[in-house]
Amino acid sequence: xxxIIAALLALLMILSCPLLSGCSxxxxxxxxxxxxxxxxxxxxxxxxxxxxIAGYHQGxxxxxxxxxxxxxxxxxxxxxxxxxLIGIDCVGLSSATADSIRKRLSGFCRRTGCTSVNVYxxxxxxxxxxxxxxxxxxxxxxxxxxxxxxxxAAVGAAETxxxxxxxxxxxxxxxxxxxxxxxSREPVVYDPTLYQFRFIPSDGTPGIRLIVxxxxxxxxxxxxxxxxxxYPGVMADEIRARTGDDVLFLPGAVGGLIMTSEQTEGExxxxxxxxxxxxxxxxxxxxxxxxxxxxxxxxxxxxxxxxFDVPLDNTLFMYYRFLGILGNEMGQGKGTTGYSLxxxxxxxxxxxxxxxxxxxxxxxxxxxxxxxxxxxxEPLTAVAARHGVDGLIVTGLCNDxxxxxTVPSDYCVDESxxxxxxxxxxxxxKHYEETNSVGRDAAYFIAxxxxxxxxxxxx
Amino acid sequence: MKEKLLIAxxxxxxxxxxxxxxxxxxxxxxxxxxxxxxxAGEQQFGAIFSQIRTARLLFPLWLPILIWLGYTVLLYFTRxxxxxxxxxxxxxxxxxxxxxxxxxxxxxxxxxVNGIRVSDVVLSLLKYVENGITDKM
Numbered sequence: 001x002x003x004i005i006a007a008l009l010a011l012l013m014i015l016s017c018p019l020l021s022g023c024s025x026x027x028x029x030x031x032x033x034x035x036x037x038x039x040x041x042x043x044x045x046x047x048x049x050x051x052x053i054a055g056y057h058q059g060x061x062x063x064x065x066x067x068x069x070x071x072x073x074x075x076x077x078x079x080x081x082x083x084x085l086i087g088i089d090c091v092g093l094s095s096a097t098a099d100s101i102r103k104r105l106s107g108f109c110r111r112t113g114c115t116s117v118n119v120y121x122x123x124x125x126x127x128x129x130x131x132x133x134x135x136x137x138x139x140x141x142x143x144x145x146x147x148x149x150x151x152x153a154a155v156g157a158a159e160t161x162x163x164x165x166x167x168x169x170x171x172x173x174x175x176x177x178x179x180x181x182x183x184s185r186e187p188v189v190y191d192p193t194l195y196q197f198r199f200i201p202s203d204g205t206p207g208i209r210l211i212v213x214x215x216x217x218x219x220x221x222x223x224x225x226x227x228x229x230x231y232p233g234v235m236a237d238e239i240r241a242r243t244g245d246d247v248l249f250l251p252g253a254v255g256g257l258i259m260t261s262e263q264t265e266g267e268x269x270x271x272x273x274x275x276x277x278x279x280x281x282x283x284x285x286x287x288x289x290x291x292x293x294x295x296x297x298x299x300x301x302x303x304x305x306x307x308f309d310v311p312l313d314n315t316l317f318m319y320y321r322f323l324g325i326l327g328n329e330m331g332q333g334k335g336t337t338g339y340s341l342x343x344x345x346x347x348x349x350x351x352x353x354x355x356x357x358x359x360x361x362x363x364x365x366x367x368x369x370x371x372x373x374x375x376x377x378e379p380l381t382a383v384a385a386r387h388g389v390d391g392l393i394v395t396g397l398c399n400d401x402x403x404x405x406t407v408p409s410d411y412c413v414d415e416s417x418x419x420x421x422x423x424x425x426x427x428x429x430k431h432y433e434e435t436n437s438v439g440r441d442a443a444y445f446i447a448x449x450x451x452x453x454x455x456x457x458x459x
Numbered sequence: 460m461k462e463k464l465l466i467a468x469x470x471x472x473x474x475x476x477x478x479x480x481x482x483x484x485x486x487x488x489x490x491x492x493x494x495x496x497x498x499a500g501e502q503q504f505g506a507i508f509s510q511i512r513t514a515r516l517l518f519p520l521w522l523p524i525l526i527w528l529g530y531t532v533l534l535y536f537t538r539x540x541x542x543x544x545x546x547x548x549x550x551x552x553x554x555x556x557x558x559x560x561x562x563x564x565x566x567x568x569x570x571x572v573n574g575i576r577v578s579d580v581v582l583s584l585l586k587y588v589e590n591g592i593t594d595k596m
Contacts, residue, residue: 138507315583322575323510330574338579416590 030078030299032167033351035199037208037246038160039072040153042089044128044227045145052134052141054091055125056222059136062128063225066271067233069127071153074208074248075161076350078301081115083348084161085210086154087248089217089229090121090130092401095343095359096327097130097147101154108155112162116303118346118357119154120398123251125218126228131401132325140325168201170351173294175284180277181215182261186429187371189364190214190258194284195393197350198245198294206244211235211285212355212395214252214364216259219274231260234278239285247285250395255361255404257433297351304456305346306449310402311335313439316419317403328400335439343400345449347457354389354457356380356450359400363433365407366443367394373409377447387454402442404433411440470531477527481559482518485566489516489577511572519569526562530555 044051044065051062069089076083086101098119105117121130128146135141175194183190195212217230229236236247262268263276288294312318312335320326333340346357362380365371369379384392412431414423423431493509537544537551568578 137503140510315587318575318583319580322572322580323507324514324573325510337583339575417587417592420587420592 033170033199033299034077034165034167035208036075036161036165038157038164039070040156041068041070042153043149045143045149048143048145051143051146052129053225054127054129054134055218058134060225062227066226066228069124069227069229071150071157072248073157073161074210075165076301078299081113083116083301083303084114084118084158085248086119086158087250088121088150088154089124089233090127091124092121092131092397093119094131094327095400098399101151104151104155105158108158118398120250121401122232122249123217123254123397124230125216126220126224126226126230128227138323166201166203166205168199170297171198171294172297172351172353173288173291175288177284180260180280181258184257189370191252191364194281196285196288209239209245209247210250211247212250212252212393213281214254214258216254216257219260219277220270224270231274231277231281234275235282238279238282242286251397253362253364253367253394254396255363255433258364300349300352302349302457303346304453305344306453307342307344308445308449309333309340309342310438310442310445312337312339312341314419314437317438341402341438343402345446345453346398347453349457353393354384355393355395357395357398358446359398360402360405361396362394362405363407366405372407376407376409377444380447380450383447383450384454387458389454402438404437405442405446406433406437408440408443469535470528473531473534474524474527478520478523481523481562481566484563485518485570486516488567489570489572514572517571518566522565522569523562526558530558
């Protein structure tokens with residue numbers, strides 16, 4: 001009899017654990033947002049060969065550390081299954097790495113009721129090569145030990161985010177930045193808005209912010225060889241120092257190519273430029289707090305993911321896949337190479353605000369429709385509007401990195417050495433981005449995938 | 460009935476054996492391309508192609524199976540002839556060797572390495588070479 005009572009007591013304790021740990025897990029009408037944050041440094045290994053710095057030059061090894069790259073995670077739920085956002089300070093992650101992290105978290109998902117794991121990169125150009133494209137020519141630049149550390153850090157951050165979850169309210173606001181960005185390719189189109197989701201826990205502990213901003217994380221510029229999180233890291237540290245809040249940075253529509261403008265005056269100093277950029281963007285984020293533009297959001301959380309194939313025109317990507325450098329799945333398809341690339345797009349409805357989390361660096365024109373011709377795909381904001389979504393927020397490099405998603409009517413590749421040599425069009429404009437794109441038609445498939453994902457979300 | 464079963468096993472057995480030999484040879488050739496190039500003095504290309512030593516290979520099995528099945532039929536009937544048996548067998552074996560080389564080459568050509576067919580890579584590289592990529596290197 002005693003044994004039966006002991007077993008019943010143990011069962012009761014196990015069942016009451018979720019209640020004791022902060023958030024209710026029963027499928028009930030949501031009464032709050034439940035969020036948690038976790039972050040782990042990605043250690044630099046001393047084994048498995050050189051560590052190449054990603055983003056600019058092939059074969060450049062890192063020279064030192066300003067601040068280590070991190071994996072940060074945010075857990076979000078409203079009582080009916082959680083969503084995990086994992087942001088890695090790196091140049092990009094292929095779907096193979098994202099899937100590998102997801103696989104490592106399969107037990108976590110079963111245990112916690114997590115229904116959606118999204119792994120994205122901040123597009124940090126001062127980090128170790130995580131795509132393999134910046135080693136010696138046609139050689140895999142990834143360091144296996146570093147990739148292992150990265151995946152371990154992602155899992156560690158996810159576990160901490162879940163363990164630190166607590167109830168609270170979620171607010172949304174925006175700030176329009178000035179003099180912070182530049183577009184290196186005409187037409188000059190970019191989104192100057194900084195979007196902020198701010199979670200304020202009911203227990204009075206520091207909050208969590210999700211910040212979306214559209215600029216390449218390359219304020220340290222191309223001559224840098226030091227590892228850093230670039231301006232998103234400085235911005236996060238500044239906000240944490242001033243408010244105690246943790247920050248998860250998400251890159252927006254950065255294609256085309258949108259970067260931060262130089263903030264230093266006089267002779268260029270890379271580290272000073274990074275610090276000024278980060279601090280100024282932190283000021284913008286903090287200026288939203290408590291203002292009229294900041295609104296409390298209803299307790300809504302929905303996600304939908306669509307897997308789809310993009311025609312592969314880029315022969316270099318095909319070679320990289322052949323050599324095992326790129327991890328993306330490729331199959332027979334309609335690209336000029338005869339192949340297509342498997343990727344995915346996720347939409348997240350967070351308190352009635354919809355985030356389109358797409359797998360590459362999209363040109364802002366394709367989001368707003370500015371400068372597009374009638375043969376170009378429907379702008380993403382128009383696709384969203386057809387589904388009743390107002391103010392779509394686009395984030396890039398999520399769950400994959402398929403390169404630039406270019407405007408089809410402005411697509412131009414070199415005739416003799418396509419994707420190897422930059423093309424110059426009749427107007428004398430350089431077309432660098434095409435050399436790092438999947439192909440001409442990617443934008444049509446992105447628009448179609450968003451349409452399908454929003455249909456799923458409506459259901 | 461027993462004889463039919465024996466004939467079927469003859470065809471299946473030899474076809475399977477020849478197919479296994481062909482795919483094993485093809486696999487060795489693909490995986491060994493890097494070291495072969497290195498030994499030939501092409502250090503850079505050797506290092507590049509050494510990366511496919513652990514690649515996922517998908518062989519076009521239909522090709523060796525079809526060819527070797529046809530060859531096995533030929534072998535079967537030659538085996539049963541009595542007139543000039545030795546000469547015919549020598550011819551069949553010689554044909555077998557030629558076929559082994561051709562089928563291995565065909566299998567390599569159509570094998571998918573990490574999902575990409577060898578022929579697609581070679582043909583597109585040739586196009587780049589025609590357009591003067593070597594001048595840029």
